[in-house]
Structures are given as structure tokens and as C-alpha cells.
Amino acid sequence: MISILKNSAKSLYSSNSKYLGSFKNNILYSTQKPCFNLQSSTTPFAFQERAYSTDYIFNDSGKKRVLITGGLGQLGYGVASELRKEIGTNNVILSDIKVPDSSVKENGPFVHLDILDPEAIEKIVVNEDIGAIIHFSAVLSALGEQFPQKALDININGTQHVLDISKKHQLRLLIPSSMGAFGPSTVRQNTPDLAIMRPKTVYGIAKVYAELMGEYYNSKHGVDFRSLRYPGIISADSLPGGGTTDYAVDIFHSAVKSNKYNCYLKNDAGLAMMYIDDCVTETVKFFLADNNTLKQRVYNVDAISFTPEELANEIKKQWSEKFEITYAPDFRQNIAITWPEYMNDSKAREDWGYNPKIVSTKDLVSVMFQKINKQKSL
Numbered sequence: 001m002i003s004i005l006k007n008s009a010k011s012l013y014s015s016n017s018k019y020l021g022s023f024k025n026n027i028l029y030s031t032q033k034p035c036f037n038l039q040s041s042t043t044p045f046a047f048q049e050r051a052y053s054t055d056y057i058f059n060d061s062g063k064k065r066v067l068i069t070g071g072l073g074q075l076g077y078g079v080a081s082e083l084r085k086e087i088g089t090n091n092v093i094l095s096d097i098k099v100p101d102s103s104v105k106e107n108g109p110f111v112h113l114d115i116l117d118p119e120a121i122e123k124i125v126v127n128e129d130i131g132a133i134i135h136f137s138a139v140l141s142a143l144g145e146q147f148p149q150k151a152l153d154i155n156i157n158g159t160q161h162v163l164d165i166s167k168k169h170q171l172r173l174l175i176p177s178s179m180g181a182f183g184p185s186t187v188r189q190n191t192p193d194l195a196i197m198r199p200k201t202v203y204g205i206a207k208v209y210a211e212l213m214g215e216y217y218n219s220k221h222g223v224d225f226r227s228l229r230y231p232g233i234i235s236a237d238s239l240p241g242g243g244t245t246d247y248a249v250d251i252f253h254s255a256v257k258s259n260k261y262n263c264y265l266k267n268d269a270g271l272a273m274m275y276i277d278d279c280v281t282e283t284v285k286f287f288l289a290d291n292n293t294l295k296q297r298v299y300n301v302d303a304i305s306f307t308p309e310e311l312a313n314e315i316k317k318q319w320s321e322k323f324e325i326t327y328a329p330d331f332r333q334n335i336a337i338t339w340p341e342y343m344n345d346s347k348a349r350e351d352w353g354y355n356p357k358i359v360s361t362k363d364l365v366s367v368m369f370q371k372i373n374k375q376k377s378l
């Protein structure tokens, strides 16, 4: 079956040049089974249990592709770039209701798509050979409290459209959830996957809806639904879109610009967080994971936990002693205190190998300033 190794560090092809999979850390993440680990290889490859399966995405003619909705937000472009490395640039179609910069179109396929238009979604699914959707279109928590009707529309109706289309065309469907799906009656430390879920925001209610409907469509209609409950995501080069955790991004840009930051949360509002590169890598890993490795459809994922004061202290150490933080809590403080300080993600680690790299505030601050300084020097 496997015959020619082209570009040996990266990709594996069959004798008729069909793409079979790619290597990462010596493991072949294959479109066909079995998969192999080069490092523990004796003869010459040893069997590797945990491996990507892209069978679902690539059909026999090798044509099935992935559609990313809401792809021009904080997470979409990064996930598209990482996934394109794994399954090919043209096999990942980015979409959004926004108009992209020219660089977006230069780097791969883009289509304009309103998630509230189910016919338009289906047209793309059929015409572009879509086998899977990563559904990122959303209105985040803080914006959702300001525009609840819009949040209901996009976060519930938009989600229902991708669920129904995934059922009709038997797609794989990844819809991120959030720690915002939890609420004030949930335990805030070491929050388990199965916990009380009584959120108090429109955003959180819509996330619970997506989780439960996704599980239902999985068991009732065979949709390969998957979801990760992300904490707040922190990135240097893409800006957040109206969440409660945005302060943890804004603070860095404000430090660089003016050496001060006025925080809308209280000094001790501890929340779960994750660096964008971990989010992107682990999301792609989960999205491509063999279905057999998944024992549940929704997983907590977490990496770092800090309060605004702890983050500010680390910025003072690494950026400037002169950095000053002040606090003027607003409605977002009331949301923050209902969300986890840190979540238990042991099931994600056990089942599909979740393994974030940036797990301390110190490392996060260091990597954020490296990125911001690099951008400034360009």
C-alpha cells in the first residue's frame, strides 16, 4: 500500500501519487490505516494507536474539503492556516460575512457567507465538495449582552443551520463551546466536563444549546459532531471580537502603547485562559482525531489561570516596572465571576492527547511580547 516517501520529513504518498498522510513528531497522521511511529520503528515502522484519521474528510476521489464559517475572527485564520498544512491549502475554504483583506484570498480559498442563509451554506457544501464544517461564526459574550437578539439569531439559528446541513450531507461538524457555557452554580475551580450548566448570558445559553443539539444529532442522526469548551483565547496578531476575556489581550497592546491599562474586571477576577498557538494546534488535532478515540463529544480544554492583577505583575516584570493598571469594573465583571477559574481537562488529555505548551503566566507574557515586538519591527 505505502510505497514512495516524497519530501520525507513531511508527507507520504502512494505509488500512484495519492496523498496518504503527513508526519509530525515522527508519527504518520494518515488518511488510511494503519498509522506509524517512525521513532519507535523497528520494521521499519511501528504501529501507532493514536493517530489522525482524515478518512471522513477525504473520500475515495480525494475531494472532500473543510468549510470554516466566521473565519475572519480571532481564531479562524490561524486554524485555517494550520489545517491547510495538514490537508492542503485548497481543501480548506475560509468564509465570513465580513470582507477579507487581499492577503486572505492570496493564501487560500475564501467565500463570502452569511450563516443565517441556509441555502447559501448548502450551495457551498454541495458545489465545493465539503465533507466537514468548522463553525466559528458567533457573537461573543459581552457583545451578546449588548445585542441579545443578534446573539440569539447568530448563535442559535446559525448553529441550527449548520447542524441541519451536517445531518443532510453527513458532515463532520466542529462547533466550539466555551467556559461561558457554565454559570454561577457551577464549581469554579477544577470544573469537570460534567458539571451544572446554568449560564446567565445569551452567549452561554446558546453554547449549551449547541452542545446538547450536537450530541443529539450525533446519537440520533450520526453527525460526527465535536466540541471543545475553550477558555479565553489570548493572541497577539488577531484581535478578540467582544468577549469578557478580551482584557487579557488588550492589556498587552495598551502596555506597549501607553504603559498603562484601565481594566474592566476587578483585580482578583481569576479566569481560565489559553494561548492562541495552543488553541490552533489542539483544535486541529481534535478535529482530525480518529472518531474511535473520542469517548465524548464535548471536552473541556484549559491551559493557564490568572487574575488581572497577576497578569499585570508579570507584565511589570517582563515589560516595564512603570506599567500601571487601574480597575473600573463594568457589566463584564458580573459575567466573569460566573465562569471557571480553571477547568479539568483530563479527559481531553486521555482520549485524544490534548497537550498545550504555554501553561504559565510567565511563559504567556514572554511569548506575547516576543510576538508584539516582532510585529512592530516588520
Ligand SMILES: NC(=O)C1=CN([C@@H]2O[C@H](COP(=O)(O)OP(=O)(O)OC[C@H]3O[C@@H](n4cnc5c(N)ncnc54)[C@H](O)[C@@H]3O)[C@@H](O)[C@H]2O)C=CC1
Pocket (backbone or CB within 6 Å): 069, 070, 071, 072, 073, 074, 075, 076, 095, 096, 097, 098, 113, 114, 115, 116, 135, 136, 137, 138, 139, 140, 154, 175, 176, 177, 178, 179, 229, 230, 231, 232, 233, 234, 239, 240, 241, 242, 243, 245
Ligand atoms: N476567542 C475566544 O476567546 C473564544 C472563542 N470561542 C468560540 O470560538 C469561536 C470563534 O471565536 P472567535 O474567532 O474568537 O470569534 P470572533 O468574534 O472573533 O469571530 C466571529 C466571526 O463570526 C463572524 N460572523 C458574525 N456574524 C456572521 C454571520 N451572520 N455569518 C457569518 N459569519 C458571521 C464575524 O464576522 C467574525 O469574523 C466562537 O464560536 C466562539 O464562541 C469560545 C471560547 C473562547
Ligand SMILES: CC(=O)[C@H](N)C(=O)O
Pocket (backbone or CB within 6 Å): 140, 141, 142, 178, 179, 180, 203, 230, 231, 232, 233, 242, 243, 244, 245, 246
Ligand atoms: C471565553 C469566551 O467564550 C470568550 N472569550 C468570551 O469572553 O466571550
